[in-house]
Amino acid sequence: MYRHAYQNGNAAYPLGGSGTFSIQPHKFQPRSHPLKRRRQLMTRLGIVGTLFCIIVFFFFPNLRPGGTSFGLFSSPEDSQIETVRYYDLSNVQGTARGWEREERILLCAPLRDAAPHLPMFFGHLKNLTYPHNLIDLAFLVGDSKDNTITLLKELLEDLRQNPDPKMQFGEMSILEKDFGQKVNQDVESRHGFAAQAGRRKSMAQARNWLLSAALRPTHSWVYWRDVDVETAPFTILEDLMRHNKDVIVPNVWRPLPDWLGGEQPYDLNSWQESETALALADTLDEDAVIVEGYAEYATWRPHLAYLRDPYGDPDMEMEIDGVGGVSILAKAKVFRSGVHFPAFSFEKHAETEGFGKMAKRMGFSVVGLPHYTIWHLYEPSVDDIRHMEEMEQEKKKKEEEEKAKKERMDKIKDTFDTPSRQWEEDKSKLQNLAQDAKKVADEPKKQVVQPDKIVEARGEEPEAKVEK
Amino acid sequence: MPTPRSLRRTNPITFVLGAILLFGFYIFFFSSPSDDLPSTSTNGQQKKTASNALSPPSLPFRKPKSNNNNNPPPEVVHYYMSNLTTSRDPIANQETVLILTPLARFYQEYWDNLLSLNYPRSLISLGFIIPKTKEGSQAYALLQAQITKTQSLPKGKRFASVTILRQDTESPLQTQNEAERHKISNQKVRRAAMAKARNSLLFTTMGPTTSWVLWLDADIIETPPTLIQDLASHDKPIIAANCFQRFHNPETNSPDSRVYDLNNWVDSPTAKELGAKMGKDDILLEGYGEMPTYRSLMVWMKEDGGDPGKEVELDGVGGTALLVKAEVHRDGAMFPAFAFYHLIETEGFAKMARRLGWKSWGLPNYLVYHYNE
Numbered sequence A: 001m002y003r004h005a006y007q008n009g010n011a012a013y014p015l016g017g018s019g020t021f022s023i024q025p026h027k028f029q030p031r032s033h034p035l036k037r038r039r040q041l042m043t044r045l046g047i048v049g050t051l052f053c054i055i056v057f058f059f060f061p062n063l064r065p066g067g068t069s070f071g072l073f074s075s076p077e078d079s080q081i082e083t084v085r086y087y088d089l090s091n092v093q094g095t096a097r098g099w100e101r102e103e104r105i106l107l108c109a110p111l112r113d114a115a116p117h118l119p120m121f122f123g124h125l126k127n128l129t130y131p132h133n134l135i136d137l138a139f140l141v142g143d144s145k146d147n148t149i150t151l152l153k154e155l156l157e158d159l160r161q162n163p164d165p166k167m168q169f170g171e172m173s174i175l176e177k178d179f180g181q182k183v184n185q186d187v188e189s190r191h192g193f194a195a196q197a198g199r200r201k202s203m204a205q206a207r208n209w210l211l212s213a214a215l216r217p218t219h220s221w222v223y224w225r226d227v228d229v230e231t232a233p234f235t236i237l238e239d240l241m242r243h244n245k246d247v248i249v250p251n252v253w254r255p256l257p258d259w260l261g262g263e264q265p266y267d268l269n270s271w272q273e274s275e276t277a278l279a280l281a282d283t284l285d286e287d288a289v290i291v292e293g294y295a296e297y298a299t300w301r302p303h304l305a306y307l308r309d310p311y312g313d314p315d316m317e318m319e320i321d322g323v324g325g326v327s328i329l330a331k332a333k334v335f336r337s338g339v340h341f342p343a344f345s346f347e348k349h350a351e352t353e354g355f356g357k358m359a360k361r362m363g364f365s366v367v368g369l370p371h372y373t374i375w376h377l378y379e380p381s382v383d384d385i386r387h388m389e390e391m392e393q394e395k396k397k398k399e400e401e402e403k404a405k406k407e408r409m410d411k412i413k414d415t416f417d418t419p420s421r422q423w424e425e426d427k428s429k430l431q432n433l434a435q436d437a438k439k440v441a442d443e444p445k446k447q448v449v450q451p452d453k454i455v456e457a458r459g460e461e462p463e464a465k466v467e468k
Numbered sequence B: 001m002p003t004p005r006s007l008r009r010t011n012p013i014t015f016v017l018g019a020i021l022l023f024g025f026y027i028f029f030f031s032s033p034s035d036d037l038p039s040t041s042t043n044g045q046q047k048k049t050a051s052n053a054l055s056p057p058s059l060p061f062r063k064p065k066s067n068n069n070n071n072p073p074p075e076v077v078h079y080y081m082s083n084l085t086t087s088r089d090p091i092a093n094q095e096t097v098l099i100l101t102p103l104a105r106f107y108q109e110y111w112d113n114l115l116s117l118n119y120p121r122s123l124i125s126l127g128f129i130i131p132k133t134k135e136g137s138q139a140y141a142l143l144q145a146q147i148t149k150t151q152s153l154p155k156g157k158r159f160a161s162v163t164i165l166r167q168d169t170e171s172p173l174q175t176q177n178e179a180e181r182h183k184i185s186n187q188k189v190r191r192a193a194m195a196k197a198r199n200s201l202l203f204t205t206m207g208p209t210t211s212w213v214l215w216l217d218a219d220i221i222e223t224p225p226t227l228i229q230d231l232a233s234h235d236k237p238i239i240a241a242n243c244f245q246r247f248h249n250p251e252t253n254s255p256d257s258r259v260y261d262l263n264n265w266v267d268s269p270t271a272k273e274l275g276a277k278m279g280k281d282d283i284l285l286e287g288y289g290e291m292p293t294y295r296s297l298m299v300w301m302k303e304d305g306g307d308p309g310k311e312v313e314l315d316g317v318g319g320t321a322l323l324v325k326a327e328v329h330r331d332g333a334m335f336p337a338f339a340f341y342h343l344i345e346t347e348g349f350a351k352m353a354r355r356l357g358w359k360s361w362g363l364p365n366y367l368v369y370h371y372n373e
Helices: A002-008 A032-059 A074-080 A115-127 A148-161 A187-191 A193-214 A236-241 A275-283 A332-336 A351-361 A382-415 A419-449 A453-458 A460-467 B002-008 B012-030 B108-116 B134-151 B184-205 B227-232 B269-277 B326-330 B345-355
Strands: A084-088 A104-111 A135-141 A172-176 A219-225 A229-231 A247-255 A263-265 A327-331 A366-376 B076-080 B096-102 B124-130 B161-166 B210-216 B220-222 B238-249 B254-259 B312-314 B321-325 B360-370
Touching: A032 B012, A084 B134, A104 A115, A104 A193, A115 A148, A115 A229, A135 A148, A135 A193, A148 A172, A148 B076, A172 A193, A193 A351, A193 B184, A193 B326, A219 A236, A219 A332, A229 A247, A236 A247, A236 A327, A236 A366, A247 A351, A327 A332, A327 A351, A332 B184, A351 A366, B096 B184, B108 B134, B108 B220, B124 B134, B124 B184, B134 B161, B161 B184, B184 B345, B210 B227, B210 B326, B227 B238, B227 B321, B227 B360, B321 B326, B345 B360
Parallel strands: A084 B161, A104 A135, A104 A219, A135 A172, A172 B076, A247 A366, B096 B124, B096 B210, B124 B161, B238 B360
Antiparallel strands: A219 A327, A229 A366, A247 A263, A247 A327, B210 B321, B220 B360, B238 B254, B238 B321, B312 B360
């Protein structure tokens, strides 16, 4: 107790001088007492603390100290982690009836500024009849300036949360990679001839990044699908798979407004090689890329798109050399053996056309279905928009003209009375006159019966009779 | 008088120590692995555990809790591939390496050498492709025994993941014996099959988090333990070590080494002329007297006591010990199984990478050693 007095500085002696002669404490005090008490207190505190910790850790596993992976309870967790995988690639060759053999499909879709089309695309996904749990989805989003990623995440999460287990897909991955492309994605610059080679090469690069990161040893098939496909059969995967070809594409058309003819071939990248094109290819330099569908390169190739017959057999096959990328179903073994979308000039072609060429080069079958058609979204080109504006203006002009005409007619009607109306008026006037005359003639009769009030009260009957 | 007291009294420090000990016990008992939750967003640098077996083979995964079909569908995983780096200092940047090996025969020395690499194993994924032959099955059995041994080690000491593929393409040659394997008539078929095997392995095991791919042949039995760091430190898209073979020289009756991998070369005008005269599907081969190409081979550029950091730009590369940035493969550079500019497999790969704008380099004084049959 005295010690405290000193520590407080309230003692009679100066603080520094408490040296040699001070004997503290002045009387015997068992020093163990406060210590003992303290010890007991600490023991109690310790026991209580221990119990508290045990209880808390037991009931709230989240509060358990983390960050370290050595531990008694963590070892079973550790053994839950599997690091070794074994696959036999001969089990994933891809067959005509994949849905019966539970063959997995990797669905790849490269995206850029695609937010407006995503809801439609996910609608298509939900409608696919191929077992959804066998479909793995992989998206590569690159250089997007709109909300593609956030929207995509939302839609995928919706898909995952679907309570129906049959509607749930397999692995879903979003790969985000910016390549720093300067090429515009709007319709006009996308399809301009000069931009084609560069654009095709960067598209090819994106496709390769997507595929190389998403392809797994479990996949038997790979399906490439553009998000801006508007109409496609729900059974498209099975329909294409049934042909049991290494690479297969449907015909791709697009609907048009009536004034443009109603419909039009869209994907001109599916074609058969021609002698002219081969001769042309020999004259071009190493890095040149032939792009189909432009007047600059007259290749005279038979295009899958132009061979369509709306009433033709949808199962009819046609051997092709270049393929379009809107909807490609390929066996995974094609990609495993190294075929990819050349981002350089491969036999004077790049991207999907080069893919077709390379697949052919490696001895795979590449086939198109001329009479099996899917429909690409119609996006009006700048010319179309101008034309539509003109049409709109014309329509407005016509409407205005009609309106003016109508107003004029009304005015004419208002200002000049038509003779027929005059006639009517005259007629009614004449009738009135005639009636008046009759009434005058009847007046004396009425006055005769006037004393008999009952007749009058009964009403018009007698009068009516009179009038008749 | 003071002796019994000091025995009875307890220093408060004891309590503090006791408390620390107790706390330590709690951590020990109750700690759980940090990566308890499946990764919802992997930013490329984080090496997490995937929630299911469908995840990229370059990541470990959690066993499903039960085998019934009520398992919830896997999480949507977002990979930020723009953040992937391939730098001079791969360990500091936590860059993952995928070591790929086409395996026809298993050599214990190969595995021992692999284990001697001092790159952090938690950043290494392994991939093997084994032909479906009797020999392949034997190799698989041996390999599996070693893998089980290594992968049952605790987390930091085992590889992040191991993928073993059995080849779907028929092996054109029944024998892997060296003399038969190197016959010129067999070369094109053999190397085409080899190219397909390499591509199958590459495109199925490369995940979205892989930064580097190291091609290491199954018969490479001796490399410096810092192989990965050394090759990566040059920061080249494609870089090859010089492959030699140790043997017992009967002339001097002492251990010696001789050249092995002839596919690392700088092109020559002669070879180009030769190629120009060839048919579309013919290939140029290196190291055959019937076909003198006069290319400068990297094996002959080795100087005794030369600087191991010396770089040479190459036009063709071999696959014995080759470090490639994953983006080169992702851009589409693969091993052509057909005549690509009259080149095939790894040599064709260098050419294809060149067409995509990636250059190949070699280290003539940095040696790795091949098994001697």
